[in-house]
Amino acid sequence: MGVVQFLFGAVALVLHDDTIAEPFLIPGGITVLAAGAVHLVLRTRIHQISYRDALVFATLTWVLTGVLGALPIHLIAGISYTDAVFESISALTTTGATVLTGLDSMPGTFLMYRQFLQWMGGLGVVIFVVAVLPMLNVGGMRLLKAETSGPVKDDKLSPRVSHAAHSLWFVYIVITGACALAFYLGGMSVFDAVAHSFTAVSTGGFSTHDASMGYFNSHLLLNIANVFMLLGAISFGLHYRILLTGDVARYWKDEETRVFLLTVAIISLVLALYLFGCGRYDSFWESLSFATFHLVSFITSTGFGDEDLSSWPLVAPVGLIIAGYLGGCAGSTAGGSKFIRNIIAFKTVRSDAQRILHPAAVKEIRFQRQIVTPDIRHSVMAFFSFVAGSTLVLTMALVYTGLDLLSAFSAVAACLNVLGPGLGQVGSNFQVVTDTGIWILSAAMILGRLEYFTVLALFFPMFWRY
Amino acid sequence: MGVVQFLFGAVALVLHDDTIAEPFLIPGGITVLAAGAVHLVLRTRIHQISYRDALVFATLTWVLTGVLGALPIHLIAGISYTDAVFESISALTTTGATVLTGLDSMPGTFLMYRQFLQWMGGLGVVIFVVAVLPMLNVGGMRLLKAETSGPVKDDKLSPRVSHAAHSLWFVYIVITGACALAFYLGGMSVFDAVAHSFTAVSTGGFSTHDASMGYFNSHLLLNIANVFMLLGAISFGLHYRILLTGDVARYWKDEETRVFLLTVAIISLVLALYLFGCGRYDSFWESLSFATFHLVSFITSTGFGDEDLSSWPLVAPVGLIIAGYLGGCAGSTAGGSKFIRNIIAFKTVRSDAQRILHPAAVKEIRFQRQIVTPDIRHSVMAFFSFVAGSTLVLTMALVYTGLDLLSAFSAVAACLNVLGPGLGQVGSNFQVVTDTGIWILSAAMILGRLEYFTVLALFFPMFWRY
Numbered sequence: 011m012g013v014v015q016f017l018f019g020a021v022a023l024v025l026h027d028d029t030i031a032e033p034f035l036i037p038g039g040i041t042v043l044a045a046g047a048v049h050l051v052l053r054t055r056i057h058q059i060s061y062r063d064a065l066v067f068a069t070l071t072w073v074l075t076g077v078l079g080a081l082p083i084h085l086i087a088g089i090s091y092t093d094a095v096f097e098s099i100s101a102l103t104t105t106g107a108t109v110l111t112g113l114d115s116m117p118g119t120f121l122m123y124r125q126f127l128q129w130m131g132g133l134g135v136v137i138f139v140v141a142v143l144p145m146l147n148v149g150g151m152r153l154l155k156a157e158t159s160g161p162v163k164d165d166k167l168s169p170r171v172s173h174a175a176h177s178l179w180f181v182y183i184v185i186t187g188a189c190a191l192a193f194y195l196g197g198m199s200v201f202d203a204v205a206h207s208f209t210a211v212s213t214g215g216f217s218t219h220d221a222s223m224g225y226f227n228s229h230l231l232l233n234i235a236n237v238f239m240l241l242g243a244i245s246f247g248l249h250y251r252i253l254l255t256g257d258v259a260r261y262w263k264d265e266e267t268r269v270f271l272l273t274v275a276i277i278s279l280v281l282a283l284y285l286f287g288c289g290r291y292d293s294f295w296e297s298l299s300f301a302t303f304h305l306v307s308f309i310t311s312t313g314f315g316d317e318d319l320s321s322w323p324l325v326a327p328v329g330l331i332i333a334g335y336l337g338g339c340a341g342s343t344a345g346g347s348k349f350i351r352n353i354i355a356f357k358t359v360r361s362d363a364q365r366i367l368h369p370a371a372v373k374e375i376r377f378q379r380q381i382v383t384p385d386i387r388h389s390v391m392a393f394f395s396f397v398a399g400s401t402l403v404l405t406m407a408l409v410y411t412g413l414d415l416l417s418a419f420s421a422v423a424a425c426l427n428v429l430g431p432g433l434g435q436v437g438s439n440f441q442v443v444t445d446t447g448i449w450i451l452s453a454a455m456i457l458g459r460l461e462y463f464t465v466l467a468l469f470f471p472m473f474w475r476y
Numbered sequence: 477m478g479v480v481q482f483l484f485g486a487v488a489l490v491l492h493d494d495t496i497a498e499p500f501l502i503p504g505g506i507t508v509l510a511a512g513a514v515h516l517v518l519r520t521r522i523h524q525i526s527y528r529d530a531l532v533f534a535t536l537t538w539v540l541t542g543v544l545g546a547l548p549i550h551l552i553a554g555i556s557y558t559d560a561v562f563e564s565i566s567a568l569t570t571t572g573a574t575v576l577t578g579l580d581s582m583p584g585t586f587l588m589y590r591q592f593l594q595w596m597g598g599l600g601v602v603i604f605v606v607a608v609l610p611m612l613n614v615g616g617m618r619l620l621k622a623e624t625s626g627p628v629k630d631d632k633l634s635p636r637v638s639h640a641a642h643s644l645w646f647v648y649i650v651i652t653g654a655c656a657l658a659f660y661l662g663g664m665s666v667f668d669a670v671a672h673s674f675t676a677v678s679t680g681g682f683s684t685h686d687a688s689m690g691y692f693n694s695h696l697l698l699n700i701a702n703v704f705m706l707l708g709a710i711s712f713g714l715h716y717r718i719l720l721t722g723d724v725a726r727y728w729k730d731e732e733t734r735v736f737l738l739t740v741a742i743i744s745l746v747l748a749l750y751l752f753g754c755g756r757y758d759s760f761w762e763s764l765s766f767a768t769f770h771l772v773s774f775i776t777s778t779g780f781g782d783e784d785l786s787s788w789p790l791v792a793p794v795g796l797i798i799a800g801y802l803g804g805c806a807g808s809t810a811g812g813s814k815f816i817r818n819i820i821a822f823k824t825v826r827s828d829a830q831r832i833l834h835p836a837a838v839k840e841i842r843f844q845r846q847i848v849t850p851d852i853r854h855s856v857m858a859f860f861s862f863v864a865g866s867t868l869v870l871t872m873a874l875v876y877t878g879l880d881l882l883s884a885f886s887a888v889a890a891c892l893n894v895l896g897p898g899l900g901q902v903g904s905n906f907q908v909v910t911d912t913g914i915w916i917l918s919a920a921m922i923l924g925r926l927e928y929f930t931v932l933a934l935f936f937p938m939f940w941r942y
């Protein structure tokens with residue numbers, strides 16, 4: 011059931027827009043038919059949904075909705091279908107990398123369609139993480155299951171998950187509404203406020219302006235965006251519990267959220283001091299505001315832009331791209347590796363190092379006061395191996411298509427971590443990438459969004475064996 | 477005892493040359509005094525050598541001999557002391573990165589001094605790996621101890637190690653002699669043959685010519701170099717056993733050596749096909765010869781050059797730099813991560829992935845038919861975390877000093893893996909790097925040469941606590 015709902019949640023998004031204009035109608039019709047067919051197939055087999063089905067459906071969902079969602083983009087923006095698929099997958103995976111320019115002169119409906127795709131994609135991922143990942147223990151995600159206070163406790167896709175999905179919908183809408191209101195009160199038009207609330211809470215990062223948040227030229231709006239990007243990068247299960255109980259201190263009691271927020275604060279401060287120190291800004295507060303906004307934008311994998319990063323010393327944007335690998339919290343819309351894994355990996359490596367120094371001083375690793383089993387440690391370390399391996403292989407592939415190393419690496423990092431903006435040749439958009447490169451990056455976004463293993467497993471012979 | 481011998485082996489190298497010219501005499505004298513002092517200190521404390529002492533001495537040995545070995549370079553080549561220390565550490569760690577140009581017009585004695593430093597450094601590392609690493613289980617190196625047929629079985633620095641060190645000296649000299657003879661018969665002058673045998677067997681990569689092996693313009697010499705670089709990158713313990721028994725098939729029976737040689741063959745072939753395919757060479761054999769030579773030169777971390785890599789499509793040199801992370805076999809003079817770790821990491825990740833897919837199908841990992849304990853698996857994974865972490869941090873630091881990403885990454889990879897040549901701004905030499913950058917890279921060479929943990933441990937508070 012969870013898979014079906016999740017599938018429909020993601021597929022229905024095209025449906026939602028198909029009454030607006032002709033280019034939406036035809037693909038909309040096709041999508042409805044396709045969704046109906048999938049629904050029928052699932053109905054008859056619903057009682058047999060297995061581990062393997064869950065993986066295949068999750069991957070297919072993103073691939074198919076990406077391909078179908080591309081039709082209106084192809085028809086309206088007049089770009090090649092390859093580019094349209096990239097744009098569509100970029101939206102659905104909440105990456106926000108674009109091959110388009112001249113956004114400001116495009117029709118509002120079309121722009122809102124892009125923003126809405128991101129919003130739906132963000133919700134889709136939250137449900138995916140809560141409903142599918144714990145069952146699979148992908149990258150140690152069985153840990154999430156262990157949170158007894160959370161809305162999800164079960165091993166199987168059960169009515170509980172269906173209930174959880176509804177709760178998450180609810181929280182997601184509440185936070186988005188609050189964000190739109192805050193943007194509006196902060197000075198945006200209604201259209202822009204709604205459009206940017208869709209992509210702040212989903213950490214998607216698409217904008218209705220080429221200059222992104224820089225268009226508004228307002229530190230107040232940057233700070234509002236910070237708040238909602240951070241909320242989007244924190245577990246929506248946690249939001250839900252706090253909304254129910256009113257106990258805001260739980261954000262701090264939650265180890266993952268605490269470490270995440272502390273990391274954001276520390277890196278922002280260091281970056282602000284650095285930029286101020288090298289004279290990039292006249293006042294420290296201006297430096298702090300821009301540093302915090304960009305760090306939050308990158309670490310939450312939103313990818314909103316403001317100041318032209320290419321005017322910063324190269325070490326700063328490269329550092330931001332690498333910060334994108336950290337990501338937000340599990341169960342949020344953020345990309346990257348997620349802090350739960352960062353924390354476990356850090357503790358694992360520290361414990362291994364201590365063990366080498368003093369074999370007698372063996373201590374178990376704890377996360378959120380619970381012992382981390384070897385099983386989960388291994389999954390987490392395997393996850394980071396996939397991250398490193400994918401980065402290497404895909405960067406090489408893009409260098410092969412003709413990009414320089416900085417552009418290739420930043421494009422791969424931007425897509426794997428569903429971050430969005432790259433550096434160098436792909437600094438403002440991805441038009442320079444060849445068709446081969448565009449397909450590679452489209453695959454990278456799905457790979458990163460579905461946490462690597464969900465997709466990679468399909469290529470293991472062992473997966474198909476039983 | 478092992479540590480003392482190893483210390484003296486490395487320190488005495490300056491001594492060896494100090495009768496040749498005045499710039500050698502004074503530093504030579506200082507070095508002898510310093511070595512004598514160290515020897516005295518060690519004498520009185522020899523019975524108490526602990527785990528901690530071993531780590532400190534190993535690190536200090538490379539740092540001190542690097543600093544002392546730099547004096548003649550500073551005096552003769554007329555470069556700054558910072559650059560001279562870099563050059564000296566580059567030699568002793570068998571990195572072979574250079575800040576010098578115009579080698580062809582420099583005095584022969586000086587050139588031979590550089591080559592000889594590399595040769596001694598190579599031997600020093602072999603003894604370090606055999607004598608010190610297994611005791612520490614750095615990056616899973618306790619595995620080496622498990623080889624019951626090897627010359628080293630003990631936990632402690634014992635007379636056995638001292639005996640082993642002598643055996644290794646012997647093999648090292650025999651192979652170097654064979655290499656010099658082969659180079660001479662292949663057409664080099666006696667001087668060049670000896671000089672290049674020093675840096676082929678030590679996988680150091682210094683040359684007496686700016687054009688490196690390209691100076692000789694001979695495919696025969698490239699192939700001879702291939703053979704001896706590969707021998708230098710295979711365990712000298714294994715060489716010794718094969719020399720004693722005459723059982724050459726043992727190279728193939730040894731899992732690490734087998735996988736290493738197979739990997740070299742496969743990547744060389746792929747690279748040759750690629751270069752031939754994009755029309756870089758007219759004949760496939762020429763393509764295969766250059767591809768094999770460069771792959772062997774990079775994967776064994778020798779760093780001999782021939783063709784100008786910048787004329788290849790960027791993906792090829794970047795691939796070679798990354799191949800340098802693989803490295804040779806443990807107990808050889810090669811750098812990189814070593815195939816023993818590559819194999820265990822690969823099997824660990826594969827096993828973890830299988831465990832996620834089918835929790836029931838748990839199998840233990842085996843290397844060379846022996847079960848790999850969790851302890852060793854964890855050390856190996858921690859090792860790769862250090863590799864990835866060090867690469868990230870140091871690359872950022874070099875970007876900070878002003879290099880572009882390609883130059884910074886390739887310089888760090890070249891130094892951490894004691895490989896030598898970089899790409900981009902550091903394509904032919906490291907003169908463009910600032911003094912800060914030079915010190916960072918000097919530290920990176922020692923970090924990589926001593927397998928990260930030996931050095932990093934010194935920065936753990938826990939290390940100093942007991």
Ligand SMILES: [K+]
Nearest residue numbers: 105214311312
């Ligand atoms: K994004």
Ligand SMILES: [K+]
Nearest residue numbers: 571680778895
């Ligand atoms: K080298």
